[in-house]
Amino acid sequence: MSGSGTGLLRRVHVRPKERGPGPRPARPERPAPLSRTEPRPGHRRHVGLRARITITFALGAAVLSGTIAGITYFSVRSSVVNQQTTSLYHEAVASAEVLRPELQLPVAAWPHLLEGASAGAKEAILYRKHDWYATSPFPAPPSPLPAALTRTVMSGNAASETILVRSTPVYAVGVPIPAVDSAYFALFSMSEVAGTLHVLLASLLLAAVVVTLAGALLGSWAASRALRPLHEAAEAALDIASGHLDTRLETDEYADLAVLTTAFNSMADRLQDRIEREVSFTSDVNHELRSPLTTLAASLSVLEGRSDELPERSQRALALLGAEVRRFRRLVDELLEISRIDAGLSDVSMAEVPLGDLVRRSVSPSPGPVPVEFVGESAESYVVVDKRRFERILANFLQNAQNYAGGATRVKVWTAGEVARVAVEDEGPGIPPEERLRIFDRFSRGSSGRRRGLGEGTGLGLAIATEHARMLGGRVYVEDNVPRGARFVVEIPLLKEAQ
Numbered sequence: 383m384s385g386s387g388t389g390l391l392r393r394v395h396v397r398p399k400e401r402g403p404g405p406r407p408a409r410p411e412r413p414a415p416l417s418r419t420e421p422r423p424g425h426r427r428h429v430g431l432r433a434r435i436t437i438t439f440a441l442g443a444a445v446l447s448g449t450i451a452g453i454t455y456f457s458v459r460s461s462v463v464n465q466q467t468t469s470l471y472h473e474a475v476a477s478a479e480v481l482r483p484e485l486q487l488p489v490a491a492w493p494h495l496l497e498g499a500s501a502g503a504k505e506a507i508l509y510r511k512h513d514w515y516a517t518s519p520f521p522a523p524p525s526p527l528p529a530a531l532t533r534t535v536m537s538g539n540a541a542s543e544t545i546l547v548r549s550t551p552v553y554a555v556g557v558p559i560p561a562v563d564s565a566y567f568a569l570f571s572m573s574e575v576a577g578t579l580h581v582l583l584a585s586l587l588l589a590a591v592v593v594t595l596a597g598a599l600l601g602s603w604a605a606s607r608a609l610r611p612l613h614e615a616a617e618a619a620l621d622i623a624s625g626h627l628d629t630r631l632e633t634d635e636y637a638d639l640a641v642l643t644t645a646f647n648s649m650a651d652r653l654q655d656r657i658e659r660e661v662s663f664t665s666d667v668n669h670e671l672r673s674p675l676t677t678l679a680a681s682l683s684v685l686e687g688r689s690d691e692l693p694e695r696s697q698r699a700l701a702l703l704g705a706e707v708r709r710f711r712r713l714v715d716e717l718l719e720i721s722r723i724d725a726g727l728s729d730v731s732m733a734e735v736p737l738g739d740l741v742r743r744s745v746s747p748s749p750g751p752v753p754v755e756f757v758g759e760s761a762e763s764y765v766v767v768d769k770r771r772f773e774r775i776l777a778n779f780l781q782n783a784q785n786y787a788g789g790a791t792r793v794k795v796w797t798a799g800e801v802a803r804v805a806v807e808d809e810g811p812g813i814p815p816e817e818r819l820r821i822f823d824r825f826s827r828g829s830s831g832r833r834r835g836l837g838e839g840t841g842l843g844l845a846i847a848t849e850h851a852r853m854l855g856g857r858v859y860v861e862d863n864v865p866r867g868a869r870f871v872v873e874i875p876l877l878k879e880a881q
């Protein structure tokens with residue numbers, strides 16, 4: 383068994399079952415992603431699993447790092463501020479102690495004494511017998527001091543409070559000196575501590591952002607690892623959907639994925655089995671129908687050769703029988719062709735050919751003479767096609783024009799960008815817009831087909847042309863012809879080097 387893929391689950395191809403003689407099945411290209419995976423208009427677009435896991439990791443990291451940063455900041459702040467204020471408080475009390483005996487000196491000496499006693503303070507204020515003295519020119523006393531603090535100190539108790547003076551945090555301490563009917567106030571600047579705390583806060587926030595980003599990266603990595611087996615399973619399912627029925631999953635070492643793998647593989651086994659049985663049944667039925675039909679057609683041609691000898695009613699019956707047998711024969715041929723395409727049993731043999739030769743050759747067996755017009759240098763352009771398939775597409779267009787529109791009026795060939803287009807034009811009834819997609823469906827006959835009453839069509843011709851064009855890497859479509867009628871177009875890629 384050979385494996386492919388690098389994930390935990392690997393895709394392998396089981397040995398193909400006996401298919402009997404015949405060409406190797408062509409491996410069609412994997413189809414475009416299923417349309418149900420595309421968001422429908424008006425539907426809310428759901429966030430992908432990978433994005434959800436990444437967001438969860440990032441949110442988890444953000445909450446965790448934010449909480450740790452918050453706890454760290456507030457505990458450091460409270461401890462630093464406590465330490466600082468305690469030491470400043472003691473300093474203020476000590477200064478008041480130093481001042482107390484010196485307040486007996488004359489008033490003129492106090493400012494000097496005040497400055498000497500309060501070296502660490504931003505500002506010192508002294509209250510003595512209804513007068514206020516300060517180390518700096520002091521506004522009407524005691525304006526920078528909070529009223530509550532002043533009241534507490536005046537009532538004989540030391541007190542402290544952190545206040546804002548000109549947007550700077552200041553620690554104010556008041557100490558009563560009752561022995562000399564005074565009070566001492568010291569104001570300490572806390573801006574240094576505040577600055578340190580700001581730096582700490584910024585660093586913690588930065589760390590939280592970095593941790594959040596790391597969490598998102600980790601989440602994205604974990605999601606891609608966890609989802610890899612799912613991707614492998616999806617790839618294998620797409621492989622199977624595109625016709626590689628022998629694709630299977632293989633487990634390496636992760637036992638917990640074995641349930642998924644086994645279920646997937648047994649589903650693929652059953653699917654392969656069923657499809658192969660259906661394909662062989664369809665082609666058996668087709669083959670079995672062909673031999674009696676050949677006998678029927680041979681007997682019919684004998685009867686038709688002698689139809690003159692038959693009475694008129696029998697001649698009419700014979701004509702009807704002939705038309706129906708021919709229709710049935712074509713139906714069986716077309717069914718066989720379409721079932722071979724479906725089963726991937728139809729081989730494609732691509733060759734480089736000049737567009738001019740290809741189109742002229744494909745048009746030559748047409749029921750009537752049809753003018754072919756090459757626009758510009760299109761006849762010299764090269765395409766890579768399976769000639770037989772291309773001829774079948776044009777033959778179908780030409781036959782339809784003959785059947786439903788009185789014959790093709792022109793075949794036009796031109797190139798556009800990377801593609802070549804060949805159009806079969808007619809001046810018949812045209813295709814109504816609402817039928818332009820439907821007529822390419824299997825067994826679908828348009829209004830002009832049904833008008834023919836008994837008719838000979840089976841409604842498979844354009845469906846087969848669509849499959850052929852797809853296998854050539856192109857497409858078929860219909861549009862209005864000018865001035866009237868329909869214009870059936872086959873579009874195939876141009877050979878790259880020749881463009």
Ligand SMILES: Nc1ncnc2c1ncn2[C@@H]1O[C@H](COP(=O)(O)OP(=O)(O)OP(=O)(O)O)[C@@H](O)[C@H]1O
Nearest residue numbers: 782783786821827828830831839840841842843844
């Ligand atoms: N040139 C045309 N003008 C008008 N109608 C057309 C033309 N070509 C095709 N159609 C319509 O498209 C329908 C489908 O065509 P298609 O070739 O698939 O089937 P069919 O001709 O009915 O049967 P068959 O399988 O035998 O070709 C036709 O029944 C017809 O109604």
Ligand SMILES: [Mg+2]
Nearest residue numbers: 782839843844
């Ligand atoms: Mg047809």
